[in-house]
Amino acid sequence: MTSARSExxxxxxxxxxxxxxxxxxxxxxxxxAPSQALAVNILIYGLYATGFNLLFGYMGLxxxxxxxxxxxxxxxxxxALARFGVGWFGAIAIGVAASGLLAVLIGALSIRxxxxxxxxxxxxxxxxxxxxxxxxxxxxxxxxxxxxLTVSSLRIGPLSLNFLDPTIKYYVIxxxxxxxxxxxxxxxxxxxxxxxxAIRENEGRAQACGYDVRRMKLMAFTLxxxxxxxxxxxxxxxxxxxxxxxxxxxxxGLAVMMALLGGAGTFLGPxxxxxxxxxxxxxxxxxTSHWQLFVGAIFILAVLFLPRGxxxxxxxxxxxxxx
Amino acid sequence: MExxxxxxxxxxxxxxxxxxxxxxxxxxxxFGMLGxxxxxxxxxxxxxAYAGVxxxxxxxxxxxxxxxxxxxxxxLGLGVERLLIRPLYGRGxxxxxxxxxxxxxxxxxxxxxxxxxxxxxxxTPALLSGGIDLGGLGYFPAYRLFVIAVTAVILLLLWLLLAxxxxxxxxxxxxxxxxxxxILGIDIARVWLLVxxxxxxxxxxxxLLAAPMRSVNPEMGVAVLVxxxxxxxxxxxxxxxxxxxxxxxxxxxxxLTALWxxxxxxxxxxxxxxxxxxxxxxxxxxxxxxx
Numbered sequence: 001m002t003s004a005r006s007e008x009x010x011x012x013x014x015x016x017x018x019x020x021x022x023x024x025x026x027x028x029x030x031x032x033a034p035s036q037a038l039a040v041n042i043l044i045y046g047l048y049a050t051g052f053n054l055l056f057g058y059m060g061l062x063x064x065x066x067x068x069x070x071x072x073x074x075x076x077x078x079x080a081l082a083r084f085g086v087g088w089f090g091a092i093a094i095g096v097a098a099s100g101l102l103a104v105l106i107g108a109l110s111i112r113x114x115x116x117x118x119x120x121x122x123x124x125x126x127x128x129x130x131x132x133x134x135x136x137x138x139x140x141x142x143x144x145x146x147x148x149l150t151v152s153s154l155r156i157g158p159l160s161l162n163f164l165d166p167t168i169k170y171y172v173i174x175x176x177x178x179x180x181x182x183x184x185x186x187x188x189x190x191x192x193x194x195x196x197x198a199i200r201e202n203e204g205r206a207q208a209c210g211y212d213v214r215r216m217k218l219m220a221f222t223l224x225x226x227x228x229x230x231x232x233x234x235x236x237x238x239x240x241x242x243x244x245x246x247x248x249x250x251x252x253g254l255a256v257m258m259a260l261l262g263g264a265g266t267f268l269g270p271x272x273x274x275x276x277x278x279x280x281x282x283x284x285x286x287x288t289s290h291w292q293l294f295v296g297a298i299f300i301l302a303v304l305f306l307p308r309g310x311x312x313x314x315x316x317x318x319x320x321x322x323x
Numbered sequence: 324m325e326x327x328x329x330x331x332x333x334x335x336x337x338x339x340x341x342x343x344x345x346x347x348x349x350x351x352x353x354f355g356m357l358g359x360x361x362x363x364x365x366x367x368x369x370x371x372a373y374a375g376v377x378x379x380x381x382x383x384x385x386x387x388x389x390x391x392x393x394x395x396x397x398x399l400g401l402g403v404e405r406l407l408i409r410p411l412y413g414r415g416x417x418x419x420x421x422x423x424x425x426x427x428x429x430x431x432x433x434x435x436x437x438x439x440x441x442x443x444x445x446x447t448p449a450l451l452s453g454g455i456d457l458g459g460l461g462y463f464p465a466y467r468l469f470v471i472a473v474t475a476v477i478l479l480l481l482w483l484l485l486a487x488x489x490x491x492x493x494x495x496x497x498x499x500x501x502x503x504x505x506i507l508g509i510d511i512a513r514v515w516l517l518v519x520x521x522x523x524x525x526x527x528x529x530x531l532l533a534a535p536m537r538s539v540n541p542e543m544g545v546a547v548l549v550x551x552x553x554x555x556x557x558x559x560x561x562x563x564x565x566x567x568x569x570x571x572x573x574x575x576x577x578x579l580t581a582l583w584x585x586x587x588x589x590x591x592x593x594x595x596x597x598x599x600x601x602x603x604x605x606x607x608x609x610x611x612x613x614x
Contacts, residue, residue, distance in 0.1 A: 115416065249549070256421065290436055293429055296428030296432065297425075
């Protein structure tokens, strides 16, 4: 699961080129993907799974409640747009801030529990957020979801972009996702990244070395929430509605499945996993409404036979050949 | 009047709690023995309710269903452990968890294919459809009392099995140190197999018992899985007594908030869990922080 890293401060060639590589692939994705809608979803859910993987792959904490952060970002941005008439950029900022705040709260509670407990507590707290959003109908639209947040044009200084144009919409979202990936990559190459990996490998030893494990966990949790919140805010802008299902248990599971299918603990794995998952969904749902059966079965097979995920296996295979 | 209402609601809470207790007990013994968090537990619960629907349609006999469903779904659990979970032992607790999560997806879809995506009705058995007068306090549905009684009997049997028999001794020893147990010549793989079957059988029984009280649909397992987790976190993992008390507590809290603050009834159990986490992160009856 781990890619050994000798020096935290000197990124390897692969680490330096991973963001340009993924940016290049994503830049041409609208022409490769079967549909434009699928390409946008890969951008947004790839970012979501990457945010989740910060915590699961790099810190070793398996959260089953990340729907809360995707949802907080989406509802935060959505409510700012629809209820307060905030501009699009401000709405994204509010969405990210809302999910960061929620991540601090949920994180502070859930990191008190360890291992298996952590998964159960994050799941339960995320369900709490779901039920609260379900009840607070005047704010969130309850069961029907939040509507009326259509953004038709983006004003950037003197420029005005037509956000209804799918290509422009794709590249605006692409800009945000690439910037976020670059920031995450920098962060993982920093001493902070090395520290959270050290905690994953041996929490007791990291503590003995003088690291404040609890604070590091809370920081990683919050960062992960911020990234997922950005994905949620972009999703709200993209869909023009926020469905209540954004906050549901299945959405949390989505991040877990995508990260594992692609390869948890690798930088690009979650993106690859999101693409695989969405492609399976896209192609199977054409001929059967029971596509979840196949997704579930493929996931089971991946856990049994490809635990490193598609990308993770590739990375490990290359490393083996070099050694 | 007010007292009567509270008494009836308290009993409703205990009946609801009984279902939680059966569920979290199954979850807890599987985790205690195998170290596996069974994310398909809610799906087994749901499958139990649907197996009950199937048996009722086939035979029209609730009692037959009550006997057959736990055995049938328990056998399904045996197959799952043998084929899917056993290869994952020794790979850390996350992988069985992820596998059972995927299994939950598959079971829900299979039930959707077989029984449709809409809910199905589940009649209370005729013998238990009436009410019983609780000494002037109020009129209480007989079926709920029956659920409480069945749960009490099951818990007693389970306790006798674990505390008073040779098998129980082996199970308890296996939870402590599986390696020593296999050195002593006991086939630990078979013990794990049977414990997993027992746990899933309990989940199926809970689903069947809950079917006349709560609606039967393919998604019924999701909410219940979360509820079982909440109970387990409150009670403390690996403690039978803790699970039983926490289950009752959660059932009663949910029922009483439904009476006084209906809009809070879905949220109250999480508030309780948060409180417990702040004061005792290991749960009310947990022994230290679990790894």
